[in-house]
Amino acid sequence: MRTSRRSFLKTAALGAGAAIAAPYGFVRTIDQAWGAQSWIKKGEPIKIGLLFSLSGGLAVPEEDSTLVMQYAIDEINKAGGVAGMPLEPVIVDAKSDFKVYSEKTKELILRNKVVSIFGCYTSASRKAILPTVMAQDHLLYYPTCYEGAECTQNTICTGPLANQHSKDLIPYMVQQFGKKVFFVGSNYVWPKESNKNAKIWLEKAGGELLGEEYIPLGGSEFGPVLNKIRDAKPNFIFSTVVGASDIAFHKQFKQEGFKVDSMPIASLTTGEIETRAMGNEFGAGHFLSAPYFQALDTPTNHKFVEGFLKSKYGKNGTTHYNMEETYLSAYVFKYGLEKAIKAVGIDGITPRVIRDHSAGIRVEDDVSPEGLIWIDDQNFNCWLKPKIGQCQADGSFKIVKAADTQVAPDPYSIYPDIGKCTADGLKGPDGKLRKSVI
Amino acid sequence: MAVGSFFGSFDWSAFLNALILGVSIASIWLIAALGLTIIYGTAGVINMAHGEFIMLGAYSSYMLQNYVGLPFFLCVPAAFVIVALVGLILERGLIRYLYKRPLDTLLATFGVSLVLMQGVRLIFGSDPKYLAVPPIFTSNFQLGFVNISAFRVIVLGITIALVVALWALFYRTRFGVQVRAVMQDKEMAASFGINSDRVYMLTFAIGAGLAGIAGSLFGVLNIVLPTMGTGYVVQAFLVVVVGGGTLAGSVIAGGATGELQSVFAYFTNDTFARFMLYVLIVVFLRIRPQGLFAPSAKRR
Missing domain, CATH: 3.40.50.2300 (Response regulator)
Structure with a gap:
């Protein structure tokens, strides 16, 4: 059959339309599949994604994050896992490239079906993957400091905010x-x-x-x-x-x-x-x-430093605040998931359910190397004690001041006009609720 | 700070300090570009792996210092030798097959740069390394209101010494005559009995070695990381392109860009200084695409 110009155009238009519609259709079917099938199954390992850069310019801090996460996962698994099920990390290399971050996020959620993602070190990479995380109503543990001014319903942060x-x-x-x-x-x-x-x-x-x-x-x-x-x-x-x-x-x-x-x-x-x-x-x-220094003189920290440096993950020879914040995120996840399983049972677990049950989760002195922290029940950042250390001649830090009590996280402290971050979204001064603000 | 109050507080001592700093920044730009100038100027190879030669220089100094215990001032010439050898192997194994295809050298050397970067990461890990220097290098000189760090003076001194040595090599030795002959017309030089293959090989090795020297110095000023070279290679290319690929051109281009960077940064800030500098370079290359002092020989 000879293709006339008109029929060619028609087919092309149809094809283009199908191509645009395809990804959405695909996502919808996956969504339906999720409705039927639970994220974690009894007796099977719980998959979590570790999305850090192992090569490129960001590799220096992010490689440590991957190592300390593996250490924490080993520790949790040795102690019996979460509700009797071991954690299984899916480790990917984001290559310090923001495009790779967002591609790998999709892959972790859709293909590997991880129940949570632990990742990112810079605000730029976090902002690159958040749209995907929010679109899938998934859960990101962001384990380091950042500037705030975000209010999503899909993030838990264990580092200090700017305020x-x-x-x-x-x-x-x-x-x-x-x-x-x-x-x-x-x-x-x-x-x-x-x-x-x-x-x-x-x-x-x-x-x-x-x-x-x-x-x-x-x-x-x-x-x-x-x-x-x-x-x-x-x-x-x-x-x-x-x-x-x-x-x-x-x-x-x-x-x-x-x-x-x-x-x-x-x-x-x-x-x-x-x-x-x-x-x-x-x-x-x-x-x-x-919030953390290697020199902190508490039994929990001594245990953490010794255990980590002796383990096969401690090859870089030091612990630092970013690592410790990442370590905490593993326990915040464990406690949140345990609470969620108790409340809704294993079949009811979705990433969003874990997040909702993480409100107020506490990591006590005997687990948290920096001392007691807890997750804010509104904005899901961390209550913690910032400390001031002075570097000594041997490269260790001497703590010269520690806050008396945990300081509240407030992502909008310098933008009070924009509103207050609550568990359901950003509440503006006019009482309007805005969801997923980044 | 308001702009008005800023200009109101203009004082000559601070400006003079900025000018002196400009000379130092210029020497850093120039020493990063010297090796590239030779390689590009002689063989026409666009060497994207130049930054990684710089990185190798820093790592070879680190290696010699930590595993052999060599004092820092001996690490610098040793870095020249080691990186020159790497350059030699690379030239014999890869680059020499690409002289007739200058654009392909761009891709090939880019691939080499990735291989070197990841290779170093595999061997040494991706955590930053530390290069120790004698304490006198970490002090500064103060003459009246003029301040300059000792190490910047050393970098400047080494840069000047290298420029003089290169000038002598190219214009005062038999080898230099051969290099210039090959630069002007390879076939004609070959017909007069000059082994152009050997000339290319040696200039490539010398160029790589110069990057090694630069790297061992930058390891002290900056940080020793597998990715440290990428920041310098852009600057180096700018200097070479603006200069036109000749030694004199690079010296003047390096001096001008370093000085402008410092003066702009003095009046505004570092980010804006870079912006201004790159705009000026684009405008300059629009007007004079061949660079400051392009060799008058037949173009390749």
Whole structure:
């Protein structure tokens, strides 16, 4: 049959329509399949996805996250698993590429049928996968610090929010070293939002902001910034520089003749692993605010540090705050799932049910290396105690201040006009509820 | 800080410091670009693995320091030798088959860069490594209001020494005459008895070795990571392209870009400085696509 121009166009249009409609049809059938079949089956391993980068620029922190998750899973399985069923990790490499993050998320949910995903280290990758997670009404455990200003019904975060992170650090530094401060950060969303928070604490503490500079992500030339700091003569520097840049920053700080005694860097990121990479002499004397330090002197932490470093996952030789927050997420998952199974039975478990039953989940002192934390029953972030540590000559941190009580997480602390994050969505001042806000 | 108050507080000492820093930034850009200049200028190979040669330089210094116990100032020349050998093997095994297809070298060397990056990650792991230097390198000089770190002075000194050495090699030795002859016309040079194959091989090795030196210095300024080279390779290409692929061109292009980066960053901020610099480079290349000092020889 000879194809006329008209019939060709018709077929092409039909084909195109089918191609557009196909993915939706596919998703719907899968949805129906899910309705019939439960996420976990009695006596079978519970699958969870570990979505971290094992190669590329983000591999340094995220490889540790994968290792510590495997450690936590082993520990949970040895103690009998969750409701008698062992956890089975599905480990994927996100390759530090945001496209891969979102592809692998789909794969984990649709093909591997994991019941929860643990993953991401940067806000950029989290924002890349959240649309998929929310569309499937799935569950993401985001195990590190972030800036807040999100209210989804599909995320549980075990790290500090911007409103918890610098709350004690800024007043402490103003009190110890003086009022004048200079902000330095990497040029992306988390440092900028963190600095907005820090400015509020700074104003309350009576401090004075002399300047604010941002360095491109991965940039290694701090000469111009350090020259400006030299001219401004602040009492201390508040840093939200991340990753490799942070190491270059601390090195050049000393190489340019700055003295840590008279102008220390108060950082939200420079932990044990960064100090090891830059060399102890470049890290000594500076400050870090984090909920966890390897040097925390509690029996639970000693057990965690020794157990982890001795295990086959402890090859990098240190524990740090990001690892510990990831470790906690495994237990938050375990407790949440146990509570959910008790409430609705094994057949009723869906990712969303686990999330709803995770409200108020507590990880007690005898499990949590950083001490008792609990999940907020409205915004599903973490109540925790931020601590301030000073880096010592041997690269370990000495805790100089710990909050008396757990600080409440508030993702919209600096945007009260937008609303308050509740369990069902973002409640605006006009009383309207908005779901899945990112 | 308002713009008005910023210009109101303009003072010459800070500006002078920015100019001096500019010289230092220029030397960093230039030393990263030197090896690439030679390889591109002589053989016309677009070497995407240049950043990974820099990374190998840093890792070979780390290796020698941690496993052999070599002091840092000996690690620098040793890095030259090691990375030059890697370059030599690469040239003999792969690049020499691609001289007639310059665009294919781009893909091939990009593949090599991935192989090197992942290979180093397999051997050393992806956690950052630490390169120790003597304490005098981690201090600074202060002359009146002028401040500069000792290590930046050292980088500047090594850069100047390398430029002089390269100039002497290319313009004062028999080998240099051969290299320039091959650059101008490979067939004609070959008909006069110059072994162009050997010339290409040696220049590629020297270029790789220079990247090794740069890497061992950057490991101190920055961080030793499998991915550390990717940040420098863009800068290096900019310098080479703006300079036109000649040594003099790279020196001037490196100097100008480093200085502009520092001065723009002084008046505004680092991010905006980069933006301005790249816009200027695009405009410049629109007007003068062959670069500052393009070799007057027949184009390949």
